[in-house]
Every structure is written in C-alpha cells, then in structure tokens.
Amino acid sequence: MGKDEKEDSGFGFKDKAKAEETLKLLEQHDPNYRRLTVRGLLGRAKRVLSLTKAEDKIKNIKEAMAVFENWLAELDAGKEKKPDKKKEEKKAEKKEDKDSSSDVEMEDKEEKKLPADKVPGLGFKDKEAAEGTLKALEGRDPDYQQLAVKGLLGSAKRVLTCTRDETKLANIKEAMSILEKFLDDFDTNHLSKQNNAYLSLGIVRTAEKSAGDAVTEQQRAFIAAYSSVNGEYKRLRTVEEKEGGKTWDIVRNNALKDLKEKHADAKLFNEKDEPTAEHLELLLWAYSPEAAKVKKVVPETKEPKEDRKRKSSGGDETHSKKKKE
Structure with missing residues (x-):
C-alpha cells in the first residue's frame, strides 16, 4: 500500500504543519484545483484514521484535517450566497456519478469558447461506473488520473453521509473500493514519476x-x-x-x-x-x-x-x- 499521508506532489496531511504547507503550495494553482485537492486529501485522511491505532498519529492527522476543514469553511463563507444544506444534499445525490467540482466561471469571453478541461463521464455510482471511469482515464497524464480519482472518492464519501438507500450505499461502496485500489496501485508503482510535464x-x-x-x-x-x-x-x-x-x-x-x-x-x-x-x-x-x-x-x-x-x-x-x- 502506498503512503497516504504524503503525496509525490508535496501535499499531505500527516500533521498541522504539513496541512499548512500544503495550502501554501496550492496558492499557485487555480481555485478549483485547490478546492478539489483539499477535499481529496480530507477523504484520504479519514481513510487513514480508520486504519491507524497510534494516538499521537491520530491527533496529528485530526489537527491537519481541522486546518483543511476551516479552509473549506472560509472558502464557502466567502460566496455571495450560502447554499442551503438540504438542497446541497439532494444535489449531491443527483450528481453522485459526476465529479463534484464545478468549473470555475470564466470572465473572459474568449476563454468561454475554449474546450472543457475535465474528462466527461467519470462517476462512482456503482462498480460499472468506477470501471468506466478508470477506462476513460487510461493513457492520460498520471497526475490528472490521481487527482480525478481522489476527487471522486471525496465526492462519494460526502454522498454516503446523505444516502439512506441500502442498495445505493452498497453500490457506491463497491465503486469506492475499486477507486481506492487504483490509488494504492498508483502509489506503489510510483506512476506519478511517469507524468510528462508540459512546456509552454x-x-x-x-x-x-x-x-x-x-x-x-x-x-x-x-x-x-x-x-x-x-x-x-x-x-x-x-x-x-x-x-x-x-x-x-x-x-x-x-x-x-x-x-x-x-x-x-x-x-x-x-x-x-x-x-x-x-x-x-x-x-x-x-x-x-x-x-x-x-x-x-x-x-x-x-x-x-x-x-x-x-x-x-x-x-x-x-x-x-x-x-x-
């Protein structure tokens, strides 16, 4: 199994200092990327907590999670209108098979004409959706594959908290196990090193x-x-x-x-x-x-x-x- 606390990118959640360092590193990225990455790290942190017994390690991770959760709360508080929680939960259920991150609104008219920067059709509603997601990500930039899967797992975990249907819960959990295995294999095989960074x-x-x-x-x-x-x-x-x-x-x-x-x-x-x-x-x-x-x-x-x-x-x-x- 790969390391959950620290990614090759430098982002991590092993303690409060690492979380603060992560937020500082993310400042150079666009808002949508920052939000998606922080949510993904929170999802991974919760998973690590469920497998960790050491009290000091649990304490450090919880402090790191608090940093991320406060950051997300401040981000949401900065919006003109705070969304209704119940409406958000219903919206999450309807969009459970899509990446939860919304595209950043573009102000430039010319930019609006540009193609989307996210692969369509990614989802986690069941085993078939998860397998289809990994198929759609094949051959793409490794860093993007990792980021997309982390984002989906974060979205799936949020949907689980507001879903009561047992069949739906079982389907989502099965999909999550497939996506989590992908991340474990990704870390174990050091696939991030195969990323071909773009020149200008x-x-x-x-x-x-x-x-x-x-x-x-x-x-x-x-x-x-x-x-x-x-x-x-x-x-x-x-x-x-x-x-x-x-x-x-x-x-x-x-x-x-x-x-x-x-x-x-x-x-x-x-x-x-x-x-x-x-x-x-x-x-x-x-x-x-x-x-x-x-x-x-x-x-x-x-x-x-x-x-x-x-x-x-x-x-x-x-x-x-x-x-x-």
Whole structure:
C-alpha cells in the first residue's frame, strides 16, 4: 500500500504543519484545483484514521484535517450566497456519478469558447461506473488520473453521509473500493514519476521553427491543437485528434512513450546549448527531460497578431468532444 499521508506532489496531511504547507503550495494553482485537492486529501485522511491505532498519529492527522476543514469553511463563507444544506444534499445525490467540482466561471469571453478541461463521464455510482471511469482515464497524464480519482472518492464519501438507500450505499461502496485500489496501485508503482510535464506553447513554437521540415504532420497537428486552447494543456483532454478519435493528451503520451525509449541515451544539447535533433523531437510534443534548462536557453516564440485575431473571430477549426450528460 502506498503512503497516504504524503503525496509525490508535496501535499499531505500527516500533521498541522504539513496541512499548512500544503495550502501554501496550492496558492499557485487555480481555485478549483485547490478546492478539489483539499477535499481529496480530507477523504484520504479519514481513510487513514480508520486504519491507524497510534494516538499521537491520530491527533496529528485530526489537527491537519481541522486546518483543511476551516479552509473549506472560509472558502464557502466567502460566496455571495450560502447554499442551503438540504438542497446541497439532494444535489449531491443527483450528481453522485459526476465529479463534484464545478468549473470555475470564466470572465473572459474568449476563454468561454475554449474546450472543457475535465474528462466527461467519470462517476462512482456503482462498480460499472468506477470501471468506466478508470477506462476513460487510461493513457492520460498520471497526475490528472490521481487527482480525478481522489476527487471522486471525496465526492462519494460526502454522498454516503446523505444516502439512506441500502442498495445505493452498497453500490457506491463497491465503486469506492475499486477507486481506492487504483490509488494504492498508483502509489506503489510510483506512476506519478511517469507524468510528462508540459512546456509552454512559446517554446514549442520555437522548436517547430528550429526543426523545419523534420516536423511530422502529427506533430504539426498537435501544435495546432495546443495553439487552439491558448497553451492551456488541461483542455487537450477534450480536444480530439481528427484521425483516430483519441484526445490529444492521450496521443501525446503515447508518442512520448516511444520517443523517450528511443532517445533514452541521446545527447540533448550541442556545444552551443542548442537542442539536438533528437531533443527537438521531444520538444515538439511540449516535453523535455531537462525542462528547467530548456526554459533558460530556448526563447519563446509568440503567436503572430494576425493569428490571434483570426482565432478570436471564430476562425479556429478545432474539434472537441461533446460533454456527456
């Protein structure tokens, strides 16, 4: 079984200090990500409490949970209108097969036209829903898989508290056991280390210029898709490749798996600190084993103004998945 108190990301709940550190680390992320992560950690913390006998450890975890619960309470208190508790419980039951986190409202009109950044159809109402969830997450960024499953488990635990139907309770618990096993295996196999962090769109454009005719049609299509979502890589989860029907996050991970094996021992920079041809193949997929150095030595190429105008006027032809009801 993997460690519950501490994630590879640096987030954790082993004590009050770790909880406070986690909230500080989360400040750099968007509000929806912070809320979902804190709820997920609370769910994991409750699970650990049920398995822990050491009094000092229980005390520390409860103090950490209090930090998270107070943070969530303050967050809810900051809303213009506090939701009715009974209405919220009914709403939770109706949406038990969906991720509980709502999309952050976007103020920019252009942003509203962008594809969703969450995989549709994830759920936990029964065994089939849980298995379907894991199937839908296959091939996607490991960090996203972990975050999505944690969010679902947190939602499932909240639904259990306001559900009285025995059949429904049994179905949800069966689904939770499947999702919990996934998280245990995820930690045991250190899958987070397989995450392919994205480089900025500006660096990818520079790599495209440097690679010239060596850029494949599929790579050009990926760069076009990445451009269509303004470099917001999370939105590639719902943007499909025209051929094959897979979303670009999955296509990218499949391509990088082969390239990382192919260029495992390749030299990444020449004497002038310029990316080698092998390295460019990886950069064209917005990835590098030496991302920190790339950010220092590879300049970013901005999108031409005429392209931005064309995109804002509705000229972009990216195809997105329809969100399941």
